[in-house]
Amino acid sequence: MNILGLGGHASAWRLAEVPSSSLLDVDYFVNIAKISERGTLDAIFLADGPALGGDVSHHPGGRLEPTVLLTAVALATKHIGVIATASTTYNDPYNLARRLASIDHISGGRAAWNIVTTAGDIAAQNFGLTGAPLHADRYGRAAEFVDIARRLWDSWEDDAIINDWQNGVFADKSKIHEINHAGAHFSVRGPLNVPRSPQGRPVLVQAGSSEGGKSLGSRYADAIFTTQTTLPDGQAFYKEMKQRAQQWGRDPDSLKIMPGLSTVIGSTEEEAHRRCDELDSYQGELGLAGQIAARIGIAVSELDLDAPLPWHKIGDVRDVTKSSHGFFEAQINLARRENLTVRQLSRRIRSGHRLSVGTPEQIADTLTEWFLSGAADGFNIMPDMFPSGAQIFVDEVVPLLRKRGIFRTEYTGTTLRDHLGLTRPRSQYEEERNALLAG
Amino acid sequence: MNILGLGGHASAWRLAEVPSSSLLDVDYFVNIAKISERGTLDAIFLADGPALGGDVSHHPGGRLEPTVLLTAVALATKHIGVIATASTTYNDPYNLARRLASIDHISGGRAAWNIVTTAGDIAAQNFGLTGAPLHADRYGRAAEFVDIARRLWDSWEDDAIINDWQNGVFADKSKIHEINHAGAHFSVRGPLNVPRSPQGRPVLVQAGSSEGGKSLGSRYADAIFTTQTTLPDGQAFYKEMKQRAQQWGRDPDSLKIMPGLSTVIGSTEEEAHRRCDELDSYQGELGLAGQIAARIGIAVSELDLDAPLPWHKIGDVRDVTKSSHGFFEAQINLARRENLTVRQLSRRIRSGHRLSVGTPEQIADTLTEWFLSGAADGFNIMPDMFPSGAQIFVDEVVPLLRKRGIFRTEYTGTTLRDHLGLTRPRSQYEEERNALLAG
Numbered sequence: 068m069n070i071l072g073l074g075g076h077a078s079a080w081r082l083a084e085v086p087s088s089s090l091l092d093v094d095y096f097v098n099i100a101k102i103s104e105r106g107t108l109d110a111i112f113l114a115d116g117p118a119l120g121g122d123v124s125h126h127p128g129g130r131l132e133p134t135v136l137l138t139a140v141a142l143a144t145k146h147i148g149v150i151a152t153a154s155t156t157y158n159d160p161y162n163l164a165r166r167l168a169s170i171d172h173i174s175g176g177r178a179a180w181n182i183v184t185t186a187g188d189i190a191a192q193n194f195g196l197t198g199a200p201l202h203a204d205r206y207g208r209a210a211e212f213v214d215i216a217r218r219l220w221d222s223w224e225d226d227a228i229i230n231d232w233q234n235g236v237f238a239d240k241s242k243i244h245e246i247n248h249a250g251a252h253f254s255v256r257g258p259l260n261v262p263r264s265p266q267g268r269p270v271l272v273q274a275g276s277s278e279g280g281k282s283l284g285s286r287y288a289d290a291i292f293t294t295q296t297t298l299p300d301g302q303a304f305y306k307e308m309k310q311r312a313q314q315w316g317r318d319p320d321s322l323k324i325m326p327g328l329s330t331v332i333g334s335t336e337e338e339a340h341r342r343c344d345e346l347d348s349y350q351g352e353l354g355l356a357g358q359i360a361a362r363i364g365i366a367v368s369e370l371d372l373d374a375p376l377p378w379h380k381i382g383d384v385r386d387v388t389k390s391s392h393g394f395f396e397a398q399i400n401l402a403r404r405e406n407l408t409v410r411q412l413s414r415r416i417r418s419g420h421r422l423s424v425g426t427p428e429q430i431a432d433t434l435t436e437w438f439l440s441g442a443a444d445g446f447n448i449m450p451d452m453f454p455s456g457a458q459i460f461v462d463e464v465v466p467l468l469r470k471r472g473i474f475r476t477e478y479t480g481t482t483l484r485d486h487l488g489l490t491r492p493r494s495q496y497e498e499e500r501n502a503l504l505a506g
Numbered sequence: 507m508n509i510l511g512l513g514g515h516a517s518a519w520r521l522a523e524v525p526s527s528s529l530l531d532v533d534y535f536v537n538i539a540k541i542s543e544r545g546t547l548d549a550i551f552l553a554d555g556p557a558l559g560g561d562v563s564h565h566p567g568g569r570l571e572p573t574v575l576l577t578a579v580a581l582a583t584k585h586i587g588v589i590a591t592a593s594t595t596y597n598d599p600y601n602l603a604r605r606l607a608s609i610d611h612i613s614g615g616r617a618a619w620n621i622v623t624t625a626g627d628i629a630a631q632n633f634g635l636t637g638a639p640l641h642a643d644r645y646g647r648a649a650e651f652v653d654i655a656r657r658l659w660d661s662w663e664d665d666a667i668i669n670d671w672q673n674g675v676f677a678d679k680s681k682i683h684e685i686n687h688a689g690a691h692f693s694v695r696g697p698l699n700v701p702r703s704p705q706g707r708p709v710l711v712q713a714g715s716s717e718g719g720k721s722l723g724s725r726y727a728d729a730i731f732t733t734q735t736t737l738p739d740g741q742a743f744y745k746e747m748k749q750r751a752q753q754w755g756r757d758p759d760s761l762k763i764m765p766g767l768s769t770v771i772g773s774t775e776e777e778a779h780r781r782c783d784e785l786d787s788y789q790g791e792l793g794l795a796g797q798i799a800a801r802i803g804i805a806v807s808e809l810d811l812d813a814p815l816p817w818h819k820i821g822d823v824r825d826v827t828k829s830s831h832g833f834f835e836a837q838i839n840l841a842r843r844e845n846l847t848v849r850q851l852s853r854r855i856r857s858g859h860r861l862s863v864g865t866p867e868q869i870a871d872t873l874t875e876w877f878l879s880g881a882a883d884g885f886n887i888m889p890d891m892f893p894s895g896a897q898i899f900v901d902e903v904v905p906l907l908r909k910r911g912i913f914r915t916e917y918t919g920t921t922l923r924d925h926l927g928l929t930r931p932r933s934q935y936e937e938e939r940n941a942l943l944a945g
Contacts, residue, residue, distance in 0.1 A: 083671045091701060093581065093612045117600055119699040123677045129662070129701045131608040132601075135577040139612050142532065142578045158601065161556055161632040162571075169570040173532045173578050192695035193600040223568070232522045235788065238562045256631035260558040262530060262568045349674065 068103040068460075069112045070096060072127060074452035075329050075418045077358060078349035080127050084452055087127045096136060097143040099457050106461030107475050109486040110148030110179060112272075112292075112447060113137060117157050118190035134166050141174035148483030150179040150272055155212040156205050157185060157194050161255055164216040167269045168261040176265030176482030180216075181272040181292065182283070184209050202392075206279030208252045213271065213287045215255050218246040220268040221494035222258035244496045267491045270483050276304075276393030285311030289489050290323040292447050294397040296421045297404075301326055301442030323444040323487055326437065327420030328430075331451045332459045336425050343424045346451060355413045362394045362419055372410040376402050394419035418449050427463035431471070434464070438473055445487070507542040507899075508551045509535060511566060513891035514768050514857045516797060517788035519566050523891055526566045535575060536582040538896050545900030546914050548925040549587030549618060551711075551731075551886060552576060556596050557629035573605050580613035587616045587922030589711055593624040594648040596633045600694055603655040606708045607700040615704030615921030619655075620711040620731065621722070623648050641831075645718030647691045652710065652726045654694050657685040659707040660933035661697035683935045706930045709922050715743075715832030724750030728928050729762040731886050733836040735860045736843075740765055740881030762883040762926055765876065766859030767869075770890045771898045775864050782863045785890060786852075794852045801833045801858055811849040815841050833858035857888050866902035870910070873903070877912055884926070 073079040073087060080087045089095035100111050113133040121128055133151035141149050149170070153163055163180075171178035184205035188198040199205070227242035246257035273284035274292040284291045285308055295301035304326075309319035331346070333339030347355060352372050360367040369377050381399065397419070402412050416422055423433055437443040450456025468474035484491055512518040512526060519526045528534035539550050552572040560567050572590035580588050588609070592602055602619075610617035623644035627637040638644070666681035685696035712723035713731040723730045724747055734740035743765075748758035770785070772778030786794060791811050799806040808816050820838065836858070841851050855861055862872050876882040889895025907913035923930055 080676070081671050081674060087669050087671065087676065088667075091611045117604070117699070119682070119697050123682060124679050125674055125676060127676050129699050131611060131700060132605045135573055135605050135608045135612065138574040138577045139581045142581045157598065159596065159598075159633060162597065165556070166571045166574055169574045172530045172570060173574065189695070192693070194598060195693045228527075230526050232520050232526065235520060235564055237519070237526065237564060237566050240563050243558070243562060254631070254634045256628070258558050260556070260568050261570060 068099065068108050068110070068457060069114070069327070069447050069449045070099050070453065071114060071418060071449055072130070074456060075449035076331070076343075076346045076350075076451040077126065077354065077418075078346045079452040081349040082346070082452065084455055090127055090130060093131075093136065093139045093143075095453075096140050099453055100140045100144050100147055100149075102454060102457045102461050104144055104147040106465040107478055108147060108448075108461070108465075109445060110150050110177075110483055111137075111140065112150040112181065113152055114181070115152035115154075115183075116185055116187065116190055117154060118187065118193055120187070120189060134170060137178075138170050138173055141170065141177055146177075146478045146481075146486075148177045148179055148270065148486060149174060150181050150270070152181040152183055154183050154185040154190070155209040156200060157190060158212075160212045160215040160253055161219065161257075161259070164219040165259055165261050167216075168220055168259060168264045171264035171266055171269045172261070176484070178264070178266070179270035179272055179289075179483055181274060182209060182213060182288070183274060184279075202277065202279060206275075206277075206283060209279075210283050210286070211250045211252045213283065215246065215248050215250075215253055217268060217287070218248065218495065219255070219257055219259040220263065221496055222246055223262040224494045224497045225263050225267075228262060242496075263494065266482050266484050267493070270487065270489065274393070276396060280392065281308065281311060284308070285317075285322065286315045288322060289484075290325055290445075290487060293324065293326050294393040294420050295326040295442065296397045296401045296416060298437060298440065298442055300397075300400065301437055302440065305442050321489060323489070324442075325445045325447050326443050327418075327447040327449055328434070329417040329420050329422040329449045329451070330430055330456060330460060331422070331424040332427060332430055332456065332463065334426065334463075336429065339424045339426060342451070356409055359398065359409055359413060359416075362398055362416075364395065370409050372413075373408050375406060375408055376412070378403070417451075420447075420449060427459070427467060430460070430464045431467035434468065435471060435473060507538065507547050507549070507896060508553070508766070508886050508888045509538050509892065510553060510857060510888055511569070513895060514888035515770070515782075515785045515789075515890040516565065516793065516857075517785045518891040520788035521785070521891065523894055529566055529569060532570075532575065532578045532582075534892075535579050538892055539579045539583050539586055539588075541893060541896045541900050543583055543586040545904040546917055547586060547887075547900070547904075548884060549589050549616075549922055550576075550579065551589040551620065552591055553620075554591035554593075554622075555624055555626065555629055556593060557626065557632055559626070559628060573609060576617075577609050577612055580609065580616055585616075585917045585920070585925075587618055587709065587925060588613060589618040589620050589709070591620040591622055593622050593629070594651040595624045595639060595644050596629060597651075599651045599654040599692055600658065600696075600698070603658040604698055604700050606655075607659055607698060607703045610703035610705050610708045611700070615923070617703070617705070618709035618711055618728075618922055620713060621648060621652060621727070622713060623718075641716065641718060645714075645716075645722060648718075649722050649725070650689045650691045652722065654685065654687050654689075654692055656707060656726070657687065657934065658694070658696055658698040659702065660931075660935055661685055662701040663933045663936045664702050664706075667701060681935075702933065705921050705923050706932070709926065709928065713832070715835060719831065720747065720750060723747070724756075724761065725754045727761060728923075729764055729884075729926060732763065732765050733832040733859050734765040734881065735836050735840045735855060737876060737879065737881055739836075739839065740876055741879065744881050760928060762928070763881075764884045764886050765882050766857075766886040766888055767873070768856040768859050768861040768888045768890070769869055769895065769899060770861070770863040771866060771869055771895065771902065773865065773902075775868065778863045778865060781890070795848055798837065798848055798852060798855075801837055801855075803834065809848050811852075812847050814845060814847055815851070817842075856890075859886075859888060866898070866906060869899070869903045870906035873907065874910060874912060
């Protein structure tokens with residue numbers, strides 16, 4: 068469950084289902100997490116960027132930092148995983164690895180990190196740069212960052228702590244390792260000052276769909292969040308990522324593919340469309356076009372709602388430092404293939420992701436179809452509005468998925484790895500020792 | 507209440523009052539926070555450094571990261587403040603300011619930051635450096651860091667959010683400010699992406715007693731944690747810091763002076779000393795000497811427990827990158843003035859702070875004396891062992907202070923600033939506007 072502000076629809080706040088001050092209220096997030104937990108969902112997810120983006124005059128802006136907010140949510144829940152987005156471009160690996168390991172301890176093994184590299188110059192200017200580093204530099208740093216984090220999480224082997232208080236022996240130092248990393252972007256000595264956490268390593272989620280993103284994700288991630296707008300695209304991406312994982316020597320089942328789905332749900336199709344139309348009406352035609360323009364990275368004045376995308380402009384303006392590769396590709400490809408007008412495109416994609424407007428049965432149908440036809444191992448659900456969009460998903464859609472036998476009726480494990488069907492990794496230092504002993 | 511591992515005494519873990527795995531258990535910290543809250547204490551405090559220090563073979567090592575741990579503790583409590591230590595040398599101002607503002611929102615105004623600059627080469631080597639930056643460089647960076655953090659916390663004025671959902675107006679952008687800081691260590695554009703928090707700014711605590719530390723603390727801090735081992739020293743420091751605050755144009759009452767006090771409490775004096783002796787016996791003579799050696803920054807082999815400090819060695823080895831200035835000065839001054847042997851010194855100072863071993867009455871007496879004679883506005887209490895050392899302080903010492911009329915019987919406010927008797931600062935941008943209007 069993706070808790071995107073007050074809802075995945077940009078105008079959710081205009082209906083004032085909850086006050087917009089909810090964005091600063093931990094109880095708002097705890098409530099959605101508890102609803103999600105009632106639906107035995109895997110996790111709640113918070114997107115993030117270290118800058119104030121968007122037009123704060125006309126849209127709620129500002130958000131609590133995810134690692135601390137999700138720690139609070141974890142304390143108020145029992146089962147559900149918590150996925151915090153954090154940037155490899157604007158963090159230090161030692162501090163971030165430590166914070167995530169701490170959340171994993173505090174939550175009893177429910178922590179995950181959504182790895183992003185953060186496009187955009189405004190964030191860069193909060194960290195001493197004039198603009199975002201080039202895409203390739205960001206992903207080079209990201210790969211090194213993730214490798215360091217994994218080594219730090221492994222730096223205490225699972226049985227490093229002896230805790231013989233009677234004889235005054237706390238730990239076996241031979242099982243606590245300096246990592247002594249020296250690379251292009253970082254030098255980190257280690258060990259981490261947090262012993263190994265319940266999941267061994269927090270779950271790694273990755274959301275980039277560029278070549279750099281796919282390479283990083285297939286190598287290191289446990290789950291991929293992705294924008295896929297048609298079933299064939301979804302199947303192709305699924306297949307590609309599983310193959311890439313294999314090429315890194317991984318079991319393809321150890322990489323879970325989770326496309327995003329924006330939802331507007333009503334008890335009848337008509338009601339669902341009425342709800343979507345009402346939300347759209349607050350946004351206005353300019354708002355709808357503006358959302359698409361921002362995802363592509365061109366000026367809204369370039370768009371006519373009732374005409375196709377201005378193709379001659381788009382090739383030129385593509386700038387991977389300014390927009391998300393995945394959102395860009397998804398919209399371009401869908402619009403071109405189906406020759407959609409901007410207005411038609413806005414009915415297919417919201418928050419950058421595939422939009423489904425309909426009854427609980429219709430939502431369950433499309434989830435089932437993607438799940439059973441090799442396009443998804445799970446989904447990143449983006450309800451239009453909170454809490455009602457989460458409630459109706461949990462109370463009306465989840466029971467249908469359960470009836471069809473494709474979703475759990477209760478949590479069968481305690482950690483997020485358990486929920487996702489992922490094994491707990493062994494420390495690479497333990498593996499190296501075992502390899503030495505065996506060899 | 508300073509939650510120093512399993513207790514302020516280095517051997518607390520040897521008595522196994524709680525398992526040493528408690529260091530990774532949020533419930534352990536929540537329990538101590540709730541005990542402290544029962545005693546209407548101001549706050550709990552966590553020291554920190556981003557490295558694995560100490561001899562982990564023979565002493566529990568590793569600790570959860572304070573900002574996330576204290577967020578969890580805040581969620582489980584109602585009144586008590588939470589003070590997280592974080593380094594200005596190994597953090598970015600935008601990220602840290604944001605996390606602290608987020609904790610302030612989540613806790614309803616109970617967040618505080620203990621500003622440290624982190625001595626020691628091991629931490630530096632986790633962040634791409636070969637050794638810690640020079641003392642002057644660390645404090646130069648710290649002053650700039652704190653100034654940026656304050657501007658970021660002020661960057662949304664209190665009335666910036668309009669939240670007119672009917673007309674689609676969220677905020678008044680003229681009251682949300684880029685800070686456009688460009689200094690020797692940082693360039694930060696701002697604004698923060700978190701609106702102004704309940705306390706306006708989280709409470710700032712500072713603990714350095716070097717010239718750089720005193721300058722920084724008297725300028726920016728709301729409270730000073732300090733090591734003072736004798737009443738005259740405490741009075742002199744108190745007076746100096748209040749005067750320094752005045753020289754910065756501040757009301758001296760807006761700066762609270764809080765010396766540390768290590769406690770070992772028994773229902774009789776004999777029982778207290780037996781408890782201390784038992785803890786000391788686990789540490790051994792070498793352990794006692796080692797603790798003092800580490801604080802001074804010399805080898806333990808240089809110390810003879812029954813001789814004075816080796817004065818001829820100490821002048822030479824003083825290295826402010828390797829030990830805390832405050833701890834160093836306190837021990838040196840006390841030992842020289844009273845001509846103490848190392849063993850005698852160890853009976854006066856623990857965890858770097860003044861040690862008091864005795865009955866609840868005796869502890870209450872020394873707190874009262876310091877409070878009433880101009881040496882302290884409050885204290886940083888470091889019980890020998892948790893949870894018993896916190897329990898006996900709250901159940902036996904606090905009632906005496908209440909009876910004497912020098913400590914509250916219930917919380918009279920909701921924020922940590924309220925508990926400390928500090929006013930809520932106005933945004934400097936609002937003040938500038940008011941000054942313009944008035945002038």
